[in-house]
Every structure is written in C-alpha cells, then in structure tokens.
Amino acid sequence: MENNLSRSLHWFRNDLRLDDNLALAKSLEYDQVILVYILDEHFWNKDRWGHIKTGTFRTRFLFESIHDLKIEIEKLGGYLMIKQGKPEEILPLIMEEFSCNTLIAQAEHTTEELKTEKLVEDAINKIGGNFNWIEGHTLYHPEDVKILFDKIPDVFTTFRKKIEKHCDVRECISAPKKINCPQSLISDEIPDLAEFLEQSDQKLTPIDYRSSFPFKGGLSKARKRLKYYFWDNNCLSIYKKTRNQLFGQDYSSKFSPWLSNGCISPRRIRSEVKRYENAYKPNQSTYWLVFELIWRDFFKFIAIQHGSRIFHKKGIKRKIVPSNQNKILFEEWKKGETSDAFVNANMRELLNTGYMSNRGRQNAASYLIHDLGIDWRLGASWFEHLLIDYDPSSNVGNWAYIAGVGNDPRQIRKFNTLRQAEIYDRKNQYRNLWNSDIISMNL
Ligand SMILES: Cc1cc2nc3c(=O)[nH]c(=O)nc-3n(C[C@H](O)[C@H](O)[C@H](O)COP(=O)(O)OP(=O)(O)OC[C@H]3O[C@@H](n4cnc5c(N)ncnc54)[C@H](O)[C@@H]3O)c2cc1C
Incomplete structure (x- = not known):
C-alpha cells in the first residue's frame, strides 16, 4: 500500500452523479478516495403493509444509474466498488481494509435513512474512524434556510415568498477532472438484475411501450434529457401550459427519477434554467419549473423539521381523518379496477410503468382517500413500491397534503375525478390508452 497517503471513503447514496456533488468534492480533497455504492438490503424488505419497498421499475432505474456512474468514474481513472448488504457492516470493513481516515456521504433527512446513518456512525466510532454527512439534496442549502426561518412555515406560499426574496441558491460545483483511487482497486460488477430481483421474489417486468417515461437511469441520461427538454425542443418555454397533461414524453420535464436518486442536482437544473433565460428570455414557464423545485425543497424542509411525524396517520396537523383499511377496495384501486375509469387509467399506468403524471397522482390519491375512505398511508406505501421517482419526503x-393532515391550508382537498377527466382527458384518449388490454413488449 502507498504509505502516508490520506484516504477517504465516499459512500454514494442518493447522489449518483459527479457534477455538483459537494460530498464527492470533499472526498476528493484527500490524496486518494475509495468509492462505494451499497445495495442496502433494507430497500428490498417488505413494509408494514406487505409491499416490497423497492419494486422492479425503481430497481432497474437504480441499476442503470449505477452502471452509468461507474462508466463515468472509470473515464476519470477511478473505480467503483458495488456491495450488497448492510451499510453499517460493510463501510467499517472497507475503511479498515483500505486505511481510510474518513467516511463522507450525502446527508439524508428521513427516518429510515437517519436510522441507517446512526448505525453507521456507531460502527465507525467503534473502529475510531471519522464520518462527515454533507448536504446535497436541495436547491437551497439547509444552512441558509435555517438562518432564514426559526420554524418552516406550514404553508408553502409563505415559505416560497420568503425564500425567493431573502435566500440565494449557492453556485454549482463542477464535476472532477480526475479521480485518484488506490492502484490495487478495480471496479465491481453490477449484479445481474433478474437474479437480484429474485432475491426479493420479484420478476423483471416487460417495458410497456405506452409509457410516458421511456428513459433510462444515469447521470448522462439526465443531462441528455435536460438538453432535449430545454435546448433542443424548447419544451421549457411552454412548461406551465403543458405540465398538467397526462401522457407523452414532453408535457413535463420527467426530471423526478433522476432527481430522486441524485443523477442530477436541483441546482444544476436551476442554473440551466437561468442560462436558458439569458439565451432567450424569462417567462412564466421558466419560472414555474423552478417554482416546482421549491415545492420539492419545501417537503424536504418539512421532513427535517417534523422528523418521523410526517409518516404518522394524523400527520403534522395531528388531525384525525376518517379512514379504513378495506382490503378489497384497496386491491381494486391498486390494480385499476375501481368504478372510476380515469382513476383506473392512472393506476394502470403506474402498475405497468412505475410512472404517473402529477395530475394523475393527485386524482388517484384523492379517490383512494376521499371516495374510498382508505388510510392514506396504504396509498403512499403502494406508490413507494412502484414509483421510479419515489422520494420519501415528496411522496x-x-x-398527507391531499389527506388533509399535511401542509394544505384548506380543510379538504378532494378532486372531482369525473370533472378532472372531462378537463384533462376530454377525448378519452388517456383512458382508452390504459384501459384497453395491457400490451407490453420485452426489450
Ligand atoms: C400523491 C403524490 C405522490 C407523489 N410522490 C412523489 C415522489 O415520490 N417523488 C417525487 O419526486 N414526486 C412525487 N410527487 C410529485 C410530482 O407528482 C412529481 O414530482 C412529478 O409528477 C414528476 O414529474 P416531472 O419530473 O415531469 O415533474 P415536473 O412537473 O417537470 O416538475 C419538475 C420537478 O419539480 C418537482 N416537483 C414537481 N411537483 C412536485 C410536487 N408536487 N411535490 C414535490 N416535488 C415536485 C419534482 O422534482 C419534478 O421533477 C407526488 C405527487 C403526488 C400528488
């Protein structure tokens, strides 16, 4: 081993990128770095409602993202270790084996992730190592937000107006030009996806050609999508008008899956919006995309403030809401077999692709909660299982917002799904697309 060299261990979590990655930049300040991604077995466990936390769509997207990250790392002379198991067992072993001084990783903010962090901290303390959790998820830096607010307001508009007026978004950090790993290291192979899924009794699902999200995971794919949506096709200039549509690739940005696992940072998206505004001119649509990223931030800061309370049935409002756990009605909703054709179409899209539009999500959630009277946490659990863009705080x-136990100042947010179908699916195209027999193909 090369003596007297300082070494860090960078643990990739939901920061599967090289660009604008402060945790990675800190890791690269050492003479050498070990890079690792851990397929944390906990992600493929069942939750309390019996749903496997990470279904096949998100697992596939994750594998694609790791693959892309590995290629980009190797281009810079580095290597990526890929392990399976428990972070609190794997990380200290690597630190000891490679004499790493410090573990560096992106900070997470929700209960299960924080529990893992605590286990990792305890294990590293035992071997006398150091750890450093670095912020990287949000558009606005948590330290800057903390200065501005004693308490995050419960109402989004109050939060947004103050943050837009008084807080700056920090500059993006460029991707490294070189990665210096120990000479003895080589990258690990990514496990075979089908075999990996079998471990949690899941099967590789065929790709459905009707999907509005035909894209792959990975940092290069995220940048490609951004280039397409902003620069090549100018979809950004009409985003505000199109964002509520239901199908097709271009009505909304589709950034969410890449944002959720960190293939792209919200700051990079915003900086590209600014570049676009300079090249053309700002309009309501360019503003609105950043507005939506502030919604994303808002839910993250609410999670930081309220901790595990956000997952409670009564939510942060501590409000009792009528709810049942009727298994038959719930199963019908999951499969898209309710008496509401619009809700069914959305639920079938989700079931077959792992994606659903924001408008669809609002209607499907409202229907489950307010029409079927079912506990919102069951719906959230099903979304967690299926969504490729699952993010604990946004989900x-x-x-909770729609259930009336979260951040909605209104008492009740019930969507009239029949009326919504008339407005957003006037010609029945969306319902016809998804309520006809399932047609899928293996790619
Ligand atoms: C019941 C329900 C569950 C949801 N679960 C998730 C989830 O697990 N993960 C997730 O990323 N989004 C979730 N959303 C928010 C939203 O539906 C998706 O972010 C959006 O549909 C993703 O598509 P897009 O990237 O094309 O969005 P765009 O319209 O292009 O928006 C750009 C970005 O802004 C952010 N954004 C937009 N709307 C919201 C919102 N309402 N809340 C938070 N961020 C937002 C996303 O990061 C999105 O990628 C949920 C919404 C509902 C109603």
Whole structure:
C-alpha cells in the first residue's frame, strides 16, 4: 500500500452523479478516495403493509444509474466498488481494509435513512474512524434556510415568498477532472438484475411501450434529457401550459427519477434554467419549473423539521381523518379496477410503468382517500413500491397534503375525478390508452 497517503471513503447514496456533488468534492480533497455504492438490503424488505419497498421499475432505474456512474468514474481513472448488504457492516470493513481516515456521504433527512446513518456512525466510532454527512439534496442549502426561518412555515406560499426574496441558491460545483483511487482497486460488477430481483421474489417486468417515461437511469441520461427538454425542443418555454397533461414524453420535464436518486442536482437544473433565460428570455414557464423545485425543497424542509411525524396517520396537523383499511377496495384501486375509469387509467399506468403524471397522482390519491375512505398511508406505501421517482419526503408530503393532515391550508382537498377527466382527458384518449388490454413488449 502507498504509505502516508490520506484516504477517504465516499459512500454514494442518493447522489449518483459527479457534477455538483459537494460530498464527492470533499472526498476528493484527500490524496486518494475509495468509492462505494451499497445495495442496502433494507430497500428490498417488505413494509408494514406487505409491499416490497423497492419494486422492479425503481430497481432497474437504480441499476442503470449505477452502471452509468461507474462508466463515468472509470473515464476519470477511478473505480467503483458495488456491495450488497448492510451499510453499517460493510463501510467499517472497507475503511479498515483500505486505511481510510474518513467516511463522507450525502446527508439524508428521513427516518429510515437517519436510522441507517446512526448505525453507521456507531460502527465507525467503534473502529475510531471519522464520518462527515454533507448536504446535497436541495436547491437551497439547509444552512441558509435555517438562518432564514426559526420554524418552516406550514404553508408553502409563505415559505416560497420568503425564500425567493431573502435566500440565494449557492453556485454549482463542477464535476472532477480526475479521480485518484488506490492502484490495487478495480471496479465491481453490477449484479445481474433478474437474479437480484429474485432475491426479493420479484420478476423483471416487460417495458410497456405506452409509457410516458421511456428513459433510462444515469447521470448522462439526465443531462441528455435536460438538453432535449430545454435546448433542443424548447419544451421549457411552454412548461406551465403543458405540465398538467397526462401522457407523452414532453408535457413535463420527467426530471423526478433522476432527481430522486441524485443523477442530477436541483441546482444544476436551476442554473440551466437561468442560462436558458439569458439565451432567450424569462417567462412564466421558466419560472414555474423552478417554482416546482421549491415545492420539492419545501417537503424536504418539512421532513427535517417534523422528523418521523410526517409518516404518522394524523400527520403534522395531528388531525384525525376518517379512514379504513378495506382490503378489497384497496386491491381494486391498486390494480385499476375501481368504478372510476380515469382513476383506473392512472393506476394502470403506474402498475405497468412505475410512472404517473402529477395530475394523475393527485386524482388517484384523492379517490383512494376521499371516495374510498382508505388510510392514506396504504396509498403512499403502494406508490413507494412502484414509483421510479419515489422520494420519501415528496411522496409522503403530497399524500398527507391531499389527506388533509399535511401542509394544505384548506380543510379538504378532494378532486372531482369525473370533472378532472372531462378537463384533462376530454377525448378519452388517456383512458382508452390504459384501459384497453395491457400490451407490453420485452426489450
Ligand atoms: C400523491 C403524490 C405522490 C407523489 N410522490 C412523489 C415522489 O415520490 N417523488 C417525487 O419526486 N414526486 C412525487 N410527487 C410529485 C410530482 O407528482 C412529481 O414530482 C412529478 O409528477 C414528476 O414529474 P416531472 O419530473 O415531469 O415533474 P415536473 O412537473 O417537470 O416538475 C419538475 C420537478 O419539480 C418537482 N416537483 C414537481 N411537483 C412536485 C410536487 N408536487 N411535490 C414535490 N416535488 C415536485 C419534482 O422534482 C419534478 O421533477 C407526488 C405527487 C403526488 C400528488
């Protein structure tokens, strides 16, 4: 081993990128770095409702993202270790084996992730190592937000107006030009996806050609999508008008899956919006994309403030809401077999692709909660299992919002799904697309 060299261990979590990655930049300040991704077995466990936390769509997207990251790392002379198991067992072993001084990783903010962090901290303390959790998820830096607010307001508009007026978004950090790993290291192979899924009794699902999200995971794919949506096709210039549509690739940005696992940072998206505004001119649509990223931030800061409370049935409002756990009705909703054709179409899209539009999500959630009277947490659990863009704070924040136990100042947010179908699916195209027999193909 090369003596007297300082070494860090960078643990990739939901920061599967090289660009604008402060945790990675800190790791690269050492003479050498060990890079690792861990397929944390906990992600493929069942939750309390019996749903496997990470279904096949998100697992596939994750594998694609790791693959892309590995290629990009190797181009810079580095290597990526890929391990399976428990982070608290694997990380200290690597630190000891490679004499790493410090573990560096992106900070997470929701209960299960924080529990893992605590286990990792305890294990590293035992071997006398150091650890450093670095912020990297949000558009606005948590330290800057903390200065601005004693308490995050419960109402989004109050939060947004103050943050837009008084807080700057920090500059993006460029991707490294070189990665210096120990000479003895080589990258690990990514496990075979089908075999990996079998371990949690899941099967590789065929790709459905009707999907609005035909894209792959990975940092290079995220940048490609951004280039397409902003620069090549100018979809950004009409985003505000199109964002509520239901199908097709271009009505909304589709950034969410890449944002959720960190293939792209919200700051990079915003900086590209600014570049676009300079090249053309700002309009309501360019503003609105950043507005939506502030919604994403808002739910993250709500999660930081309220901790595990956001997952409670009564939510942060501590409000009792009528709810049952009727298994038959719930199963019908999951499969898209309710008496509402619009809800069914959305639920079938989700079941077959792992994606659903924001408008669809609002209607499907409202129907489950307010029409079927079912506990919102069951719906959130099903979304967690299926969504390729699953993000704990955005998922639970939106569900709780619609259930009336979260951040909605209104008492009740019930969507009239029949009326919504008339407005957003006037010609029945979306319902016809998804309520006809399932047609899928293996690619
Ligand atoms: C019940 C329900 C559950 C949801 N679960 C998730 C989830 O697990 N993960 C997730 O990323 N989004 C979730 N959303 C928010 C939203 O539906 C998706 O972010 C959006 O549909 C993703 O598509 P897009 O990237 O094309 O969005 P765009 O319209 O292009 O928006 C750009 C970005 O802004 C952010 N954004 C937009 N709307 C919201 C919102 N309402 N809340 C938080 N962030 C938002 C996303 O990061 C999105 O990628 C949920 C919404 C509902 C109603």
